Amino acid sequence: xxxxxxxxxxxxxxxxxxxxxxxxxxxxxxxxxxxxxxxxxxxxxxxxxxxxxxxxxxxxxxxxxxxxxxxxxxxxxxxxxxxxxxxxxxxxxxxxxxxxxxxxxxxxxxxxxxxxxxxxxxxxxxxxxxxxxxxxxxxxxxxxxxxxxxxxxxxxxxxxxxxxxxxxxxxxxxxxxxxxxxxxxxx
Amino acid sequence: xxxxxxxxxxxxxxxxxxxxxxxxxxxxxxxxxxxxxxxxxxxxxxxxxxxxxxxxxxxxxxxxxxxxxxxxxxxxxxxxxxxxxxxxxxxxxxxxxxxxxxxxxxxxxxxxxxxxxxxxxxxxxxxxxxxxxxxxxxxxxxxxxxxxxxxxxxxxxxxxxxxx
Numbered sequence: 001x002x003x004x005x006x007x008x009x010x011x012x013x014x015x016x017x018x019x020x021x022x023x024x025x026x027x028x029x030x031x032x033x034x035x036x037x038x039x040x041x042x043x044x045x046x047x048x049x050x051x052x053x054x055x056x057x058x059x060x061x062x063x064x065x066x067x068x069x070x071x072x073x074x075x076x077x078x079x080x081x082x083x084x085x086x087x088x089x090x091x092x093x094x095x096x097x098x099x100x101x102x103x104x105x106x107x108x109x110x111x112x113x114x115x116x117x118x119x120x121x122x123x124x125x126x127x128x129x130x131x132x133x134x135x136x137x138x139x140x141x142x143x144x145x146x147x148x149x150x151x152x153x154x155x156x157x158x159x160x161x162x163x164x165x166x167x168x169x170x171x172x173x174x175x176x177x178x179x180x181x182x183x184x185x186x187x
Numbered sequence: 188x189x190x191x192x193x194x195x196x197x198x199x200x201x202x203x204x205x206x207x208x209x210x211x212x213x214x215x216x217x218x219x220x221x222x223x224x225x226x227x228x229x230x231x232x233x234x235x236x237x238x239x240x241x242x243x244x245x246x247x248x249x250x251x252x253x254x255x256x257x258x259x260x261x262x263x264x265x266x267x268x269x270x271x272x273x274x275x276x277x278x279x280x281x282x283x284x285x286x287x288x289x290x291x292x293x294x295x296x297x298x299x300x301x302x303x304x305x306x307x308x309x310x311x312x313x314x315x316x317x318x319x320x321x322x323x324x325x326x327x328x329x330x331x332x333x334x335x336x337x338x339x340x341x342x343x344x345x346x347x348x349x350x351x
Binding site: 008009011019020021022026027030034035036042047049051054055060066067072073076082088090097098108115117120127130133135136138142144147148149150159161162166167168169170172173174175176181184 | 198199201202203211215217218219220221222223224225226227228229230231232233234235236237238239240241243244245246247248250251252253254255256257258259260261262263264265266268269271272277279280281283285286287289290291292293295296297298299300301302303304305306307308309310311312313314315317318319320321322323324325326327328330331332333334335336337338339340341342343344346349
């Protein structure tokens with residue numbers, strides 16, 4: 001049983017479990033599943049700077065921060081207790097492309113050849129981590145939600161603006177991964 | 188049960204889909220249940236490698252069905268759940284009716300959506316996975332998270348000047 005859990009889980013196990021988060025949060029207390037709002041709550045908590053967008057009672061959204069804290073804790077549990085000892089399996093075509101950019105280490109869920117403290121002080125690392133992170137934070141709030149808020153909760157509730165947002169997430173990702181990322185990775 | 192008049196709901200819901208308002212007031216430790224859901228959710232994230240940069244690259248390069256399967260089946264299960272909750276008027280564990288708020292369209296969903304897509308493909312992570320990744324011991328992702336918080340702050344600062 002434990003060996004079974006340790007393996008990477010297939011999509012048809014993981015997807016439905018993630019989908020069940022939607023009714024779980026609704027039934028536990030009328031909460032809509034979404035994570036990016038936490039970034040805003042952290043701003044409101046730490047540096048509201050009299051900006052109207054950040055001056056609200058963030059304590060009322062404390063549940064969302066508990067939820068994010070749980071995700072962090074879940075990451076710790078999964079990585080330390082349920083760890084899959086094998087390296088991440090990667091599509092051969094992707095591995096070929098990545099090896100051209102010096103990415104050959106598949107020990108972690110993120111490639112340490114790009115995402116590590118040493119790499120942070122290279123042009124490539126800085127762009128990928130600081131630049132990428134900034135776009136995640138800026139973009140999700142501008143779009144009004146992320147993959148959880150729009151793609152899962154919004155689509156579950158048949159909200160067409162969420163469909164527009166989800167399509168744009170995918171289009172942006174496709175453009176970046178296929179056309180811009182190769183340039184950044186070769187820096 | 189104590190109904191309270193909420194003056195800042197409008198502000199909190201601005202550009203945020205996941206806010207919902209319960210009329211109930213609880214002690215802080217009631218939030219532990221959301222922590223528990225978060226833990227289970229985080230474990231699924233890691234075990235299904237949803238938080239893996241490699242899986243995200245494969246998705247955007249159409250090299251694997253995995254992420255499409257995860258997101259697609261999550262949406263289907265979510266849709267069925269929401270349909271059942273609406274159809275049978277299922278109440279929360281505190282007996283409150285479950286509320287849904289229609290989302291309004293604005294240009295942000297297009298411009299912001301594209302920008303987020305760029306960031307998603309670069310970092311291989313959306314906001315949820317950022318938290319999970321840090322948990323798995325990829326400590327450098329703290330930098331990505333801090334940068335994402337900075338991005339959110341900059342959005343808030345210049346919100347009035349951006350097209351919506």
